[in-house]
Amino acid sequence: MDVPTPAGASRRIGKAERGDACGYDDGEGVRTGVTLLSFLLGCVASLLLLGPAGVALPRRLASAAIYPLTALVCAALGSSALAALLAGRVEDVVLPLGVPWIGAHLHLDALAAFFLTVIGFGGFVASLYAIGYARHEEEPRRVLPFYAPFIAAMALVVLAADAFTFLLAWETMSVTSWALVMAHHERPGNLLAGHVYLVVASMGTLVLLLAFGLLAGTHGHYDFTSIRLAATHRTLAWLVLLLVLVGTGSKAGLVPLHAWLPLAHPAAPSHVSGLMSGIMTKVAIYGFIRIAFDLLGAPVWWWSLPPLVVGALTAVIGLLYAIVENDLKRLLAYSTVENIGIVFLGLGLAMAFRSGGFETAAALALTASLLHVANHATFKSLLFFGAGSVLDATGERDLGRLGGLIHRMPATAVLFLIGTAAISALPPLNGFVSEWLLFQTVLTSPLLAPWLLKFLVPAAGAMLALAAALAAACFVRAYGMAFLGRPRSPQAAGANEVDVWQRLAMALLAAACLLLGVLPGLAVDALRPLLRLVLGTTLPRQATEAWLSLIPLSARAGSYNGLIVLVFMVLAGTSAALLVRTVAARRMRRAPAWDCGFPTASPTTQYTPASFAQPLSHVFGAMAFDTAETVAMPPPGGLGPARFSLRSRDRIWELLYRRLALVVERIATRLNRLQFLTIRKYLSLVFAALVLLLVLLALWQ
Amino acid sequence: MSRLDFDVAHLLAGLMVLVSFLMLYQDRLYSLLNTFALHALALALAVAWQAQIQDAPHLYITAAIALLFKAMIIPYALHRLIQRLGIHREVEPVAGLGITMVLGLALVALSISVMLPVTAAAGTLAREDLAFALSVVLLGLLMMITRRNAVSQVVGFMSLENGLILAATGARGMPLVVEISVAFSILIAFIVIGIFLFRIRERFDTVDVAALDRFRGDRR
Structure with a gap:
């Protein structure tokens, strides 16, 4: 195999391009009619109509009809968007709706198509899951009218090509998701969640409004094409970037604007939690990419500082919260905060490299970020659905009241395990690929000229590594407390496996995690039209590499082959299991578990979630929490119990x-x-x- | 446009500003009403002159409305009102007259310095007219906030409206419908305010709006 230098790589792109079925005319993509776009808009319109239909249909029928229909429409949306992404299609349409002299500009390009694919796939799986999950919903009428329009609004944000349509769709997305959060408003805490969400969402939209106002300038051209052509002044563009970071970051959950996320996401029904955490945060990332990379034009190096720094801090702080959280769904929401931090870190890197003229490295960073977007959408949906299944089976979200579910819910346990392994970035699953690519980018940082970046990028990389390690610890704890050990409550002891639709949805997501992890080259190739559109350059084709390897820059710099790792792991795992079975444990022994000196093995002798997290929270907790630990020992010879008490206050909240x-x-x-x-x-x-x-x-x- | 046309239009619009100042200076209700009638008369003349030089006969109707309602009927009705209320001796300006006049001068300077650069593209006549009209509007507002008496607030409001009509006719081509509707809304506002005046008077034995504030439990 040849070892391409950057110049060689670009030559190779040229050759490969000519061989492509579809020719590109210099980053513009294939400009065709509006057939695909009108089909996508038809999908959006039918999703919008499914909302009122949820009220109009008789109560018994509504749940059973709406979710399968939504799943069908979402599947059509996602697959046609994927086709548009692969073909690199560019389509425009202006509808005579909205503000009279602006109209509704809609635009389909590779960037929109990528995020539409994520939305379509996520909506499809969530609707499948909901077919089973919503059978136990006591108030379906509070969820159904907003569920499909919520997905439609997210798709519309991605398709919008003028500020008015964008903000309208953005607000629709906020309001419908707020209504979904408030579906069970009678439960304690949900009112607060809804209130905080509403305040943060309105603040975010206000900030975005200001950003678009600055972008439109004094002429007031609000469609994206005019904004792109009108060069915004440097300082003004910097201000716009900050505003956009705050506006989209508040929706995505960047620290310190994350406070609503762990309150609101768990409050919604679980399939909606999955959508909000897995998909809606991605729509916010789309907003950032669209404005910061597409509309603002070529960056200056210090533009990359805010996303880099905030992203790195978010990644670590999000996990510090997650690691001490006892509520399973809140834990997942905090972990979303961490993953959003990783994505923004990658976007900051892409900006830094782009400003320095290192197009290939920028393309690599952007690829890593976008892959992480797709990956997080899959495994976070999977984990939320898993948490929903646990909630469905036990009625509990508190880790301290779960345990031993692996015996009662084997399928859910295995699928949840795949999700936790993926989110902990373990090969051969998809989380590893995107984080590995991001580390590859971090390793090329000495190329950057500004000294601040030379120091900052490796520091951010170290934060990323810390976050990855903490994520693994966090999910070991979450999985161990919920599924391993013995039940800590009668509800957990009496859990039953969830129904087939829920398992099917989770299995689909787990398969996607594995597929994206084993065949990352295909995913990277699919992003090439997008890179060409946003950055004007692409990565080398991966599909032609031997054995489906992933070689982003050059084989010397690093390569990864998910397939070989998978084969090796399967071989090693099976042979180890066989060895243990045949050599070490020929005789089956049954011994009491957790019998460490306690003949009456009560479940309370197990680790509790708090005690498992204690060492980590003791070391790292002070970064995010104002903690005070007090240990009261009885005097020597005294017979009273020793007491340990922990008081912790959320620093950011306070x-x-x-x-x-x-x-x-x-x-x-x-x-x-x-x-x-x-x-x-x-x-x-x-x-x-x-x-x-x-x-x-x-x-x- | 001949030199004379411009000068006369200028003169009449300037007359309105001058009368606005006169109104600020009045401290008796009857003389205030008489000055207001003069204001409306100046408006009617200015509008009629605009009709003449713009060849816009419908503006004559506007002028006639101004003359009939604002210069005759409304002042007369207010006269009757004041007689029936028995408040013909009251007027208490809030700030000193001198300060009010200085403020008024500053407002005129402000409106000229705003209007002239903004309307650089418009014709000379329209520019001057707009500057005068804005001055009249601002002086009307100033009058409304410096008086305590409800009747003089009504008069301030109507002089403000006179300024609006001056601006509209100067800017060529304000449709008659708009003008008539403006005139009617003023009339209705006048009627409503008149009714309220009686109500206030019945209840509090005064038309000093401060009584309303006291009634609401405000400490001043």
Whole structure:
């Protein structure tokens, strides 16, 4: 095999391109009619119509009809979007809807197609899961009207090509998902979750509104084509980037805007939790990529600092929360925060490399990020569905009341195990591929010219490594507490396996995890039209490599072959098992478990979730929590029990949110006086505002 | 446009600003009403002159409406109202007259410095007219916030509206329908405010709006 230098790599791209079935005209993709786009819009429209249908249909029929229909439409949406991605199609349409002089611009390109594929696939699997899960839903009418429109709104965000349509779809996405979060508003905590979500979502939209206002400039061209053509001033573009990072980050869950996420995602029904955590956060990432990479144009190196730093911090802090969390669904939500951090870290790297002119490295970083988007969508949906199944079977989300489920729910246990292995970045599953690619990118960082980046990128890489290790620890704990050991509550002891639809959905996702992990070359190849569109360059074709290896830069720099790893693991695992079976344990022995000196083996002698997390939280917890551990030992000779107590307060919540709430409340109390002015004072206020504006106008000239 | 046309239009619009200042200066209700009638008369003349030089006969109707309603019927009705309420001796300006006048001067300067650069593309006549009109509007607002008496607030409101009509006619081609509807809304506002005045008077024995604030439990 030849060892291509970067120049050789680019030559090889050229050759490969000419051999492609579809020719590209310089990054523009294949501009065709609007057949595919109108089909996709038809899917979106039918999803929107499925919302009212959920109310119109009789109660018995609604659940049974809506979810299969949604699954069908989502499958059509996802597969046609995948076709559009592979073909690199570019389609535009302007519908005479919305604001009169703007209209609704809709645009399909490789970037939109990639995220549509994720949305379609995620929606399909979630709907499959819901066919089984929603049978136990006591209030289906609170979920059904918003479920399909929620998916439609996410698809519309991705297809939108002007600021108005984008923000409208974005808000629809927020509001429908809020309604889904509030489906069980009577449960404790859900009202708070809904409230916090609403506040953060409106703040995010407001910030995005400002960003689009700056992008549109004084001419007020709100469609993306005009924004792309109009060069935004450097400093202004930097401001736009910060605003977009805050606006999309608040939806995606970047620290410190993540506070709503662990409250709201678990509050929704589990299939919606999976959608919100797995898919909706990705739509926010789409928003960031669309604006920061596509609309803003070529970056300057210091633009990459905010996503890099925030991404690295988010990755670690998200996991620190996850590691001490006892609620299974909240734990998964915190882990979403971590994965979003990883994606943003990759995006920051892509920006840094792009500004330095290292197109191939930028393409690699972007590929890693986007692969992680797809991977996280699969394994996080899988894990949330697994948590939903546990909830379905036991009625419990608290890890301290679970345990031993591997005996009662073997299929769920195996599928959940695949999800945890994938999210812990273990080969041969998909999580490993994207994180490995990201590390490959980090290793090329000495190329970068600015000294700050030379230091910062390896530091971010170290944070990434720490996050990966913590993720493994976190999911060992989650899986061990929920599925291994012995049941800690009667509910866990009496759990029953969930129904076939739920298992089918989880099995599909687990298969996708394995497939993306074993054949990463195909996924990387599928992203090539997207890279060409966003960066103007691509990675070498992977499908032609021998044995389906993944060789992103050059074979010397590093290569990975999921297939060989899988074969090796299967061989090694089977032979080890055979050896143990035949040589070591010919005789089956049955011994009491957990019999460490306790003949009456009560489940309370097992590790509890808190005790398992204690060493890690003791070392790392102080970064995110204000903790105080006190140990009260009885005096020598005393017979009282020793007591250990742990008090921990969320630093970000205390320092940022609570303080902010206090300030707002104080200002509101002050401003309350405005409610009791005299008529003349009100008039004077209006007059003063008018005069002030006129003075500003006079000075402005 | 001849020199004379421009000068006369300028003169009449300037007259309105001058009368606005006069209104700010009045501290008796009757003289305030008389000045307001003069204001409306100046408006009618200015609009009629615009009709003449723009060859826009429908503006004559506007002028007639202004003359009939604003210069005659409304001042007369307000006269009757004041007589029936027995408040013809009251007027208490909030700030000192001198300060109010200085503020008014500043407002005129502001409106000229805003309007002239903004409307650089428009014709000279429209520019001057708009600057004067904005001054009249701002002076009307100033009058509304410096008076405590409800009747003089009504008068301030209507002089403000006069400024709006001046702006509309100067800017060529305000449809008659719009104008008539504006005139009617003013009339209805006048009627409503009149009814309220009686109500206030019945209840509190005064039309000083401060009584309303006291009634609401405000400490001033």
